[in-house]
Amino acid sequence: KNQVEQSPQSLIILEGKNCTLQCNYTVSPFSNLRWYKQDTGRGPVSLTIMTFSENTKSNGRYTATLDADTKQSSLHITASQLSDSASYICVVSGGGSYIPTFGRGTSLIVHP
Amino acid sequence: DTGVSQDPRHKITKRGQNVTFRCDPISEHNRLYWYRQTLGQGPEFLTYFQNEAQLEKSRLLSDRFSAERPKGSFSTLEIQRTEQGDSAMYLCASSTVAGRYEQYFGPGTRLTVT
Numbered sequence: 066k067n068q069v070e071q072s073p074q075s076l077i078i079l080e081g082k083n084c085t086l087q088c089n090y091t092v093s094p095f096s097n098l099r100w101y102k103q104d105t106g107r108g109p110v111s112l113t114i115m116t117f118s119e120n121t122k123s124n125g126r127y128t129a130t131l132d133a134d135t136k137q138s139s140l141h142i143t144a145s146q147l148s149d150s151a152s153y154i155c156v157v158s159g160g161g162s163y164i165p166t167f168g169r170g171t172s173l174i175v176h177p
Numbered sequence: 178d179t180g181v182s183q184d185p186r187h188k189i190t191k192r193g194q195n196v197t198f199r200c201d202p203i204s205e206h207n208r209l210y211w212y213r214q215t216l217g218q219g220p221e222f223l224t225y226f227q228n229e230a231q232l233e234k235s236r237l238l239s240d241r242f243s244a245e246r247p248k249g250s251f252s253t254l255e256i257q258r259t260e261q262g263d264s265a266m267y268l269c270a271s272s273t274v275a276g277r278y279e280q281y282f283g284p285g286t287r288l289t290v291t
Contacts, residue, residue: 069219099279108181108268108282109220154219164210164233165280167219 067092067160069168071153077174082145086171088138088155096159100129100140103152103170112140112153145175179203181283183269189289190259197255198286202271209252210280211244212268213237220268226252227274259290 069090078084090098097116101109113122113129115138122129126149128141142149155168182201190196202209207228212220223242224234228249238244241259246252256263266287270280 101282106266106285106287108183108270108284110282111279114279156219164222164225167221169217169219172217 067157067162067166069155069157069166071155071168071171073171074169075172075174077176078145080145080147080175080177084142084145084173086140086142086153086155086173088140088157088168090136090138090155090157090166090168092136092157092160092166094159094161095133095136095157097157098129098131098138099156099158099165100127100138101154101156103154105151109154142173145173147175147177149173150175181269181271181281183267183283183286185286186284187287187289189291192259192261192290194259195255195257196259196288197253198267198269198288199251199253200269200271200283201251202269203281204250206271206273206281207249208272208274209246210270210272211252211254212270214266214268214285215264223254256288259288261290264288264290 072087099114100112103109115131126143152170154170158165210225211223214220226246241257266285268285269283272280
């Protein structure tokens with residue numbers, strides 16, 4: 066069964082600090098992995114998309130890594146800002162379906 | 178703004194009533210997806226269209242749910258005889274066939290069934 070597990074479920078950090086979110090998946094065969102940011106009451110917005118051959122991809126203060134061998138990904142946020150407070154969702158495509166598998170998300174709260 | 182739009186943004190209805198939501202995808206996108214999201218959970222797939230053809234439906238899509246995309250452009254999702262368990266955010270996303278893994282989401286419709 067295709068599954069995506071994210072950790073931690075929630076995280077509270079102080080403004081300016083760094084943090085790392087984790088995503089483990091069992092989707093096979095693997096096609097790509099995306100990280101989305103979802104503000105409360107809004108639709109998800111794509112941050113990064115990574116294919117099998119990509120190990121690292123950055124988007125401003127967001128850096129995603131992918132280890133296709135261990136089926137793990139991480140999203141590192143540098144110098145956090147209050148506006149980073151949101152849910153971060155890991156989405157994996159593949160598994161013989163055009164329908165991606167979503168994780169439950171990590172809820173990040175950045176305090177001043 | 179040429180992104181995915183959804184209407185209404187919020188809907189409050191009484192149990193047993195029917196509701197209909199609309200999604201307008203990005204104009205050149207021929208794939209359209211519907212998801213349901215409850216608090217603290219990731220989006221759950223409901224159904225998707227390629228042009229006007231409904232290609233896949235989730236088991237979550239009970240007989241009370243129906244979706245259409247009559248001209249391959251906008252789509253509607255109807256829920257008949259709503260139940261309190263239908264309360265959720267209903268998200269629409271679109272993509273091109275070539276970029277089928279890059280989905281662009283709308284702002285969602287928040288449904289509350291009282």
